[in-house]
Amino acid sequence: MSSKNRPLYYLVSTAGIPNLGDELIAATWLRYLAETAPDADVVLDCVDPAGVVAMLGGVHPRLRTMSVLWQICFRNWSEGVRTQGIAESLVADPSLAGDLREGVELLRRADVVHLTGGGFLNGIWPAFVGLLAGIATATEHSGGVSAVTGVGLYPAIAGAGDLVVDLASRFSVADVRDEASAGLLGEHGRYSCDDVFLSPGAWLGEPRGETPEVMVSIQSTRPPSTLFPPASALEGEARLSREEQARAVRSDQGMGMLVGFFAKTLAEWGVRDIGLIECWPDVDRRALDLAGSLAPNVRRYTLDEVLRDGFPAAPGQTWLSTRFHPHLFAAAAGASGVAVNLMKGYYDTKHRSLIEQGSSWSLAHYRPFSRRQEIPERPTSGGFTKESLAVLRARKLLVAEQIYGGR
Template identity: 55%
Template structure:
């Protein structure tokens, strides 16, 4: 391990996507607050695509993509990518171009897999992140930690592997009840990593924000999920791809019809439309803005520069998870719409089961019947005491990982001011 503390974060930043960027920023902010003199490495999907202001948040931060590249190179192996990644970390000669990156990983004091919903049946090769961290900390004697992860739906036959890998971590923390059940560890449950600073990301100049906000996504995940050049094979053209595309557009039209009816019923004069994932959201945002009356677009760059556009009194319609979390934390009312119950439903329920008063509805846009239009929500967002409790729980997890005590200068509620 290094003379200067070295903290190594493994993060989904660099897709880029709002929730993933904010989770990375949350932990970099925490380390800047507690360990400004430490070396901090963020191992992310694509360093060139990171849009969160990570470099300005910590003076000794470096971005790499080592474990992610090992997973991408073993994509076709699925769950067995875990074995290949472990082998490469144990013997860097198997990936000579990543030798320096593996050496850095293997001298870290802490290797910390930050949260998100990427360890599941949709992306089984990412079990390699767990096995790579385990192999690195076995070599270094460092501490392995995972926080705020969602493990549902698990890959078929992968439950035992995930449990075995997680058992070797010094700190294991998940954000939803289903994931804690999978690990057979109720004590592992806390909440999403963004609750470490639940108030910091809000737009402080919120008086002129629209009264109704919409955050929707394409109803099927994009073909090119990760950046070009990551080594992933793309689905071939042909009847199956064409059928998938038709189903996606039919689903999107059904979802936009529901949004249009809801916005009309709610009497909105202006609608804010939120961009979370620029590459994946381009088509759906264009379709949404055509389908709705007067709209105002909030880009991912806007949100990361100015803050999240939520305030009390708003009504939100959101299929996405982190807009639900952040808007409810700001006091806004909302309807959370689950497009896939085992994945999105699990994520949204992790919020509603733990204090978000938002309505939760399942939207089968490909079903035989049109979904019912939800009434305008009026219940507001999280009670301040609930936010404080979630933040305290996440702070306790952070202290178990890094050993820092409470920082000085926190304002009431335990949250410093907005991120710069």
């Protein structure tokens, strides 16, 4: 519990899924606060405290984890955007919050409440407007700073675009990571970049012998709506519909075809020295197991290994990635790559944001169940330049200072 003389910073983060990008976004902000505010009390309101990777525990000396705003959203998942009103009511009157009361009261006392970045505030998961509503209500009560940073808002929530804009207008800082999201918020938002650009080099691994010539990041082809929230976060109400279950089965069939597309691409490139990186173990396990057959001796990098030893990218490598944060980190290390888009309006928006910011990667569009897949050429253009990374870090640093500067 914070003292009267010690600031209380309350971070709301997707850590605890666990998933590589979400863990490192949380770690990025915790590291920043450890350097700039080591004596502050820091709360990490996350998807599942038990699922948070242990490395986060030592990043800030006064960190505690809990799940409060996330639980409000999960427990009212079927309400969709109506979770806004529920969150506002519970935060306005903690006596209504039941077992979450202590956490809500802590939220209402925070000097800063900061929703960290990611691609979760959109039409795929409309119930997460409750996060914005809860934060706005809490800081309007306390007079604290309300911030949301590095988020992607596409695909937009159908018929509720004004709601997101109205909620953002109640924030002290509303920062997004792509131009499309900035266009949605208009004058109420600012456009910088993904949160990990605050210190991307901090998460790159030191060279440990030879790294594979080509690295692969491949994920499940299941629709995003069936992947989140994780099963561990569900409280009995949120369950997959029969239609969603059927789509999940079809996408599992498509996973083999995606791996086949990767295999044809790598064969066309004449590559046999391959590394395979794990980002979301629970969801991607089947795709990763299938991808183990891409070459006779595929080296697999587990999530725990990557978080412990650093991201295994280096200049001169080539990457083939469906996931966003491997694109970001590999390009930050100077590696060339092809980003593979699995979903128009979501994954392509994310990957294009990095390309437009200077990643130098190309974008390939995978078409599920199509026999006419165009094999991308092997790139040699490298990744982000040092100058581009410096510009992006400066953008994010300005956002951080606007939130925490002088506190």
